[in-house]
Amino acid sequence: MASENGRITVPVELLRKYDRPGPRYTSYPTAPVWSDKVGTDDYIGALKAASSQTGRSLAAYVHIPFCRKRCYYCGCNTYISNSYGNVKKYLDTLIEEIKMTAGLLGERNMISQLHFGGGTPTYIDIADFERLLNTLEEYFHFTGNCEKSLEIDPRVTSFEKLDFLASRGFNRISIGVQDVDPLVQEAIGRVQSYEMIRDVVEYCRKLEFKGINIDLIYGLPRQSQPRFHDSLKKAAALKPDRVALYSFAYLPKLKPHQSKIKSEDLPPAEIKYRLFADAVEIFTGLGYRQIGMDHFALPGDELSLAAKDGRLYRNFMGYTVQATPDMIGLGMSSIGYIDNSFFQNYSGLNSYMDKIDKGGPAVYRGIKLSEDDLVRQAVIMSLMCNFRLDFNRIKQNHGIDYFSYFKKEHQKLSEFFADDLLEMVNEGIRVTPVGQTFIRNIAMSFDKYLDRDLPGKKPTFSRTI
Numbered sequence: 001m002a003s004e005n006g007r008i009t010v011p012v013e014l015l016r017k018y019d020r021p022g023p024r025y026t027s028y029p030t031a032p033v034w035s036d037k038v039g040t041d042d043y044i045g046a047l048k049a050a051s052s053q054t055g056r057s058l059a060a061y062v063h064i065p066f067c068r069k070r071c072y073y074c075g076c077n078t079y080i081s082n083s084y085g086n087v088k089k090y091l092d093t094l095i096e097e098i099k100m101t102a103g104l105l106g107e108r109n110m111i112s113q114l115h116f117g118g119g120t121p122t123y124i125d126i127a128d129f130e131r132l133l134n135t136l137e138e139y140f141h142f143t144g145n146c147e148k149s150l151e152i153d154p155r156v157t158s159f160e161k162l163d164f165l166a167s168r169g170f171n172r173i174s175i176g177v178q179d180v181d182p183l184v185q186e187a188i189g190r191v192q193s194y195e196m197i198r199d200v201v202e203y204c205r206k207l208e209f210k211g212i213n214i215d216l217i218y219g220l221p222r223q224s225q226p227r228f229h230d231s232l233k234k235a236a237a238l239k240p241d242r243v244a245l246y247s248f249a250y251l252p253k254l255k256p257h258q259s260k261i262k263s264e265d266l267p268p269a270e271i272k273y274r275l276f277a278d279a280v281e282i283f284t285g286l287g288y289r290q291i292g293m294d295h296f297a298l299p300g301d302e303l304s305l306a307a308k309d310g311r312l313y314r315n316f317m318g319y320t321v322q323a324t325p326d327m328i329g330l331g332m333s334s335i336g337y338i339d340n341s342f343f344q345n346y347s348g349l350n351s352y353m354d355k356i357d358k359g360g361p362a363v364y365r366g367i368k369l370s371e372d373d374l375v376r377q378a379v380i381m382s383l384m385c386n387f388r389l390d391f392n393r394i395k396q397n398h399g400i401d402y403f404s405y406f407k408k409e410h411q412k413l414s415e416f417f418a419d420d421l422l423e424m425v426n427e428g429i430r431v432t433p434v435g436q437t438f439i440r441n442i443a444m445s446f447d448k449y450l451d452r453d454l455p456g457k458k459p460t461f462s463r464t465i
Contacts, residue, residue: 038366063331102139116150219248221265387431
């Protein structure tokens with residue numbers, strides 16, 4: 001239920017009912033259905049095809065995989081290196097990939113969104129970061145309103161490095177916090193004092209970054225309702241512009257380093273539901289607007305304004321207001337979306353570097369979207385981003401009648417209507433405030449691949465709650 005002041009209370013019985021494995025829909029179709037039959041030749045062809053659209057800007061994601069130490073909870077594609085020489089070799093390779101990609105794109109060189117992810121991008125020293133940015137600026141043109149963002153670890157990010165980033169036009173910072181409770185931090189191998197986090201936030205604000213985001217995780221070892229409630233209050237006291245709240249996926253068989261976390265220290269499912277419900281209630285009660293299923297933004301933040309106006313967009317970099325049609329992925333494991341096709345680079349450091357060193361590209365799998373894929377992509381992204389579906393817009397953009405085309409899918413939505421998670425409004429569907437928490441479940445109704453038998457092992461998705 002949602003109260004008049006915007007506070008959203010999510011019933012635990014609904015969290016229990018809808019907690020099941022499901023995609024996060026940073027893409028559609030999702031990665032498990034991509035194929036190695038789509039490779040380098042397809043990628044080169046897609047870049048050349050996209051090069052003709054010189055008036056349209058690009059998004060760019062750059063993956064920096066290095067970390068000083070592996071956090072026990074981490075599910076990212078990271079590389080722990082004790083030698084900075086490995087970093088320099090990787091950056092040399094990354095620079096070659098930038099040059100090669102720019103060459104294939106020709107005059108299509110405007111970038112309106114740039115994001116550095118990892119790993120820990122601020123693991124790179126200032127001189128090497130400058131070398132990398134200089135290369136990007138030499139081969140691409142950044143628009144005046146370009147959104148430049150990156151992820152930082154407070155433990156390896158000096159004020160000097162933040163000064164440098166601000167001087168190079170970075171305007172959004174995402175800070176890995178996870179939990180401010182010392183006992184939880186010890187259990188996940190990421191010890192960073194609240195004062196350290198606070199000082200970084202305050203310094204970023206002093207540098208006038210227009211967006212400061214903090215990442216939190218629920219379901220971590222040693223979390224309890226009282227302890228997590230206290231952590232949420234301390235996190236909220238930092239007054240971040242945005243908060244990302246992720247569910248911890250405990251998969252020690254897939255991520256062996258997670259075995260350092262004791263399963264008996266994890267909160268039971270019922271408590272985990274309540275941790276999430278408490279977080280939603282606290283942040284919405286403080287005036288944050290729920291964005292998608294696990295993000296919150298202050299009312300004046302441009303992400304919040306875009307969500308209100310139905311202008312939100314989603315890609316592998318997360319939620320954004322920059323609706324760029326194409327995105328280039330740079331670095332190991334990075335993902336691009338070019339000419340209505342997804343492409344992914346090799347996820348191993350040596351295999352990625354070897355492919356680029358031999359003349360690249362380093363793409364090893366992808367998928368070319370069919371007309372049906374494009375329709376379903378539009379529907380799923382509209383729901384995930386803007387919590388609504390406009391039947392007339394679907395007909396206008398894709399030439400189909402919603403009820404004829406999605407007869408079977410609409411029937412699947414009946415339980416969401418019955419639970420007051422969806423409602424029919426003005427020739428469309430609207431997700432209710434409580435329903436926003438279950439948007440992944442709702443979107444799954446339109447995913448044609450979930451009901452198919454995929455070759456090999458079935459994909460393992462994180463749980464929706």
